[in-house]
Amino acid sequence: MIEVKELRKSYDRTEAVKGVSFSVERGQVVGLLGPNGAGKTTIMKILTGYHFPSSGEALVDGVDVTEDPVAVKRRIGYLPESAPLYPDLSPAEYLDFVAEARGLEGEARKRAIEKAVAACSLGPVFNKPVEELSKGYRQRLGLAQAILHDPDILILDEPTTGLDPNQILEIRSLIRDLGKEKTVILSTHILQEVEAVCSRVLILNEGLIAAQGTAEEIGQALKGEERVGFRLRGRRQGLDRAALEAALARLPRFGALRSLSEERGSWSVDISLSGTETAEAGELVFDWAVSEGLALLELLPHKLSLEEIFVKLTTEGARS
Amino acid sequence: MKGVLTVFRREFRAVFNSPVAWGLIVAFLLFTASWLYFVTGFYAAGMADLSAYFGLMPVVLAFVVPALTMRSWAEEARLGTAELLLTLPLGEVELVVGKFLASFAVVAIAVLLGLPVPLMAGLLGSFDPGILLGQYLGVLLVAAAATAIGQWVSSRARNQVSAFLAGTLLLLLLLVLIDRISAFAGAGGLLASLLNWLSLSRHWQGFGRGVLDSRDLAYYLAVTFFFLYLTAWTLGRRKWS
Numbered sequence: 001m002i003e004v005k006e007l008r009k010s011y012d013r014t015e016a017v018k019g020v021s022f023s024v025e026r027g028q029v030v031g032l033l034g035p036n037g038a039g040k041t042t043i044m045k046i047l048t049g050y051h052f053p054s055s056g057e058a059l060v061d062g063v064d065v066t067e068d069p070v071a072v073k074r075r076i077g078y079l080p081e082s083a084p085l086y087p088d089l090s091p092a093e094y095l096d097f098v099a100e101a102r103g104l105e106g107e108a109r110k111r112a113i114e115k116a117v118a119a120c121s122l123g124p125v126f127n128k129p130v131e132e133l134s135k136g137y138r139q140r141l142g143l144a145q146a147i148l149h150d151p152d153i154l155i156l157d158e159p160t161t162g163l164d165p166n167q168i169l170e171i172r173s174l175i176r177d178l179g180k181e182k183t184v185i186l187s188t189h190i191l192q193e194v195e196a197v198c199s200r201v202l203i204l205n206e207g208l209i210a211a212q213g214t215a216e217e218i219g220q221a222l223k224g225e226e227r228v229g230f231r232l233r234g235r236r237q238g239l240d241r242a243a244l245e246a247a248l249a250r251l252p253r254f255g256a257l258r259s260l261s262e263e264r265g266s267w268s269v270d271i272s273l274s275g276t277e278t279a280e281a282g283e284l285v286f287d288w289a290v291s292e293g294l295a296l297l298e299l300l301p302h303k304l305s306l307e308e309i310f311v312k313l314t315t316e317g318a319r320s
Numbered sequence: 321m322k323g324v325l326t327v328f329r330r331e332f333r334a335v336f337n338s339p340v341a342w343g344l345i346v347a348f349l350l351f352t353a354s355w356l357y358f359v360t361g362f363y364a365a366g367m368a369d370l371s372a373y374f375g376l377m378p379v380v381l382a383f384v385v386p387a388l389t390m391r392s393w394a395e396e397a398r399l400g401t402a403e404l405l406l407t408l409p410l411g412e413v414e415l416v417v418g419k420f421l422a423s424f425a426v427v428a429i430a431v432l433l434g435l436p437v438p439l440m441a442g443l444l445g446s447f448d449p450g451i452l453l454g455q456y457l458g459v460l461l462v463a464a465a466a467t468a469i470g471q472w473v474s475s476r477a478r479n480q481v482s483a484f485l486a487g488t489l490l491l492l493l494l495l496v497l498i499d500r501i502s503a504f505a506g507a508g509g510l511l512a513s514l515l516n517w518l519s520l521s522r523h524w525q526g527f528g529r530g531v532l533d534s535r536d537l538a539y540y541l542a543v544t545f546f547f548l549y550l551t552a553w554t555l556g557r558r559k560w561s
Contacts, residue, residue: 050403089337
């Protein structure tokens with residue numbers, strides 16, 4: 001649906017995007033995550049035909065954005081970083097203008113506007129001038145404009161900035177709904193947003209893709225190892241540190257002991273496993289505990305949180 | 321080309337949504353009419369000659385047109401709505417032509433609302449209607465060229481104020497000052513004829529005498545199209561920068 005190949009974009013002397021390639025399938029909600037200046041907005045501006053790449057290609061439905069920008073623009077709904085509104089128009093007039101520019105006529109236009117207004121809960125302010133609208137309503141009007149023509153592809157640049165927590169939840173659930181049928185690319189620097197909404201993440205740093213995949217995939221690729229924590233108790237008396245360490249050495253794929261502590265007869269263990277197959281970790285530890293005659297009280301596979309991943313990727317990138 | 325109509329309607333209404341347009345039209349009418357009666361001493365002269373009235377038009381247009389066109393792109397850039405317009409499925413040419421037609425329509429309305437002035441004066445003496453028609457055609461052609469130039473300046477400007485100042489200066493130069501400069505350059509010289517050719521008001525003088533020269537007509541249309549094209553090119557160019 002969207003294909004980006006070796007995309008580069010320079011503004012004057014700074015190179016904002018330095019060779020980015022990725023593709024997005026229909027029905028995916030992809031999050032572009034990265035610190036400010038990572039190139040998220042630039043990529044979006046290129047996909048929407050607002051800017052052209054310095055080199056490389058961006059294809060939307062197989063159409064090159066530089067070759068037929070109007071055809072690409074027809075398929076895309078775009079919410080720029082700051083909602084592009086006219087202060088002298090009411091939401092009614094504004095949406096009417098956008099609908100007309102998008103070639104919606106008569107009954108179809110009326111229905112499209114009604115649908116977008118309902119989806120973004122703009123009813124109460126429909127006839128108020130934009131000047132008088134709160135930041136939340138403005139942002140939602142911007143979003144209504146983007147979904148008005150029921151596009152296959154939505155590109156949303158920081159869609160929840162400036163909203164209060166309730167509005168953020170509303171918009172996120174709207175995006176999730178839209179993502180069932182549409183392809184959505186959204187940018188954010190809020191990590192929970194990606195976890196809450198996106199099926200895939202592209203982490204950008206200094207104009208390059210630092211990692212991509214689902215949050216779990218990225219976490220694992222990054223660690224190259226898996227961590228498991230568990231708490232156990234010996235079934236027989238006299239489980240001491242040395243015995244436990246000896247038992248751990250017999251655990252298949254045992255990597256390293258990270259911490260070990262005892263509290264009233266139960267031991268808290270934190271280890272890393274070598275290899276990367278997640279699914280097995282719990283089973284492995286369970287079987288091992290049974291065979292060692294240990295009672296497993298608790299088992300927690302550690303996942304790197306997206307936050308940890310983000311910090312790790314973007315700060316390591318900055319250092320290198 | 322449906323997009324042209326969409327943009328035209330939006331722009332035309334935007335102009336009248338702001339008090340600026342009304343103010344400009346009123347100021348235009350008051351200024352030109354009072355100029356005729358008080359400054360040129362139309363009645364004192366006792367002649368039904370309106371050349372002074374129309375002679376003032378280029379100077380007035382140099383102020384009125386940039387005041388209307390200053391917002392066309394500079395304001396879109398400030399509001400961030402340029403990003404909306406340029407990501408709607410409309411070509412740059414449609415946007416530029418739609419905006420041009422809207423600004424031009426407002427200028428034309430102002431100019432035509434001034435029509436009672438010469439008509440009333442016409443009751444006093446006998447006018448050659450051909451000359452009057454020629455003069456109006458000339459004013460509208462100058463206004464079209466000025467509007468195209470004003471929009472181009474706005475597409476290059478960072479804000480409305482600089483678009484207005486730069487537009488006014490450029491138009492004053494092309495409409496008024498260039499004739500003074502070419503007078504200094506000496507008649508007949510290459511520089512003088514080049515300056516004369518560039519002068520926006522020189523090509524208009526024929527219209528003022530009621531002479532409709534197709535070369536002058538072509539000149540104004542060419543200037544208008546050139547600057548409209550230049551504006552579209554400026555907008556398109558921005559994508560690559």
